[in-house]
Amino acid sequence: MKIGIVSAEGRGETDRLISETAMSLVAQGAQLSGIVKVLDEVQPEGSHHCDMSVRVLPGEETIKITQSLGDGSEGCRLNPEAIVEAVAAVERSAKSKTDLFVLNKFGPQEAEGRGFRDAIAAALEQGIPVLVGVTQGTRAAFNSFTAELGQALAPDNKAIETWCQEAMSKA
Numbered sequence: 488m489k490i491g492i493v494s495a496e497g498r499g500e501t502d503r504l505i506s507e508t509a510m511s512l513v514a515q516g517a518q519l520s521g522i523v524k525v526l527d528e529v530q531p532e533g534s535h536h537c538d539m540s541v542r543v544l545p546g547e548e549t550i551k552i553t554q555s556l557g558d559g560s561e562g563c564r565l566n567p568e569a570i571v572e573a574v575a576a577v578e579r580s581a582k583s584k585t586d587l588f589v590l591n592k593f594g595p596q597e598a599e600g601r602g603f604r605d606a607i608a609a610a611l612e613q614g615i616p617v618l619v620g621v622t623q624g625t626r627a628a629f630n631s632f633t634a635e636l637g638q639a640l641a642p643d644n645k646a647i648e649t650w651c652q653e654a655m656s657k658a
Contacts, residue, residue, distance in 0.1 A: 506526050508647045508651060520589070539552055550576065574602060574603055587615065590618070593607075598629070
């Protein structure tokens, strides 16, 4: 079971590392499934840079997974219906050959037993390596879910890509 964990300091840094690594691997011919954050998304005025769309791998489909809650709102902007849509899109795409499953973030939905947990488990059961972003806030839930079998990777594109290539070659 191969699980690579990316946890980088700085807002959006883990997303950037995972997305750039995934795009590099795709350019080299790797077959990926999962989701990565759309990095070049234009943020609307007043968004506080919290709007987020994800790209469903291996294709080009994007899904906006946040919602506007109105001025002054401090609640979670994650749109649970959009997460369900993203999970369904990933499950549909996972039927094709996959070298690596990628998830930009093991977030609150996954920590609570929802979201992409089943997709991660399915990939691991099929012997497909998993690359996942994990924050300090969800680290304990992730470790519990994976029986602490994940390998922390250096927050560096080259190190992450090297781990992915080695994991895919041994799958």
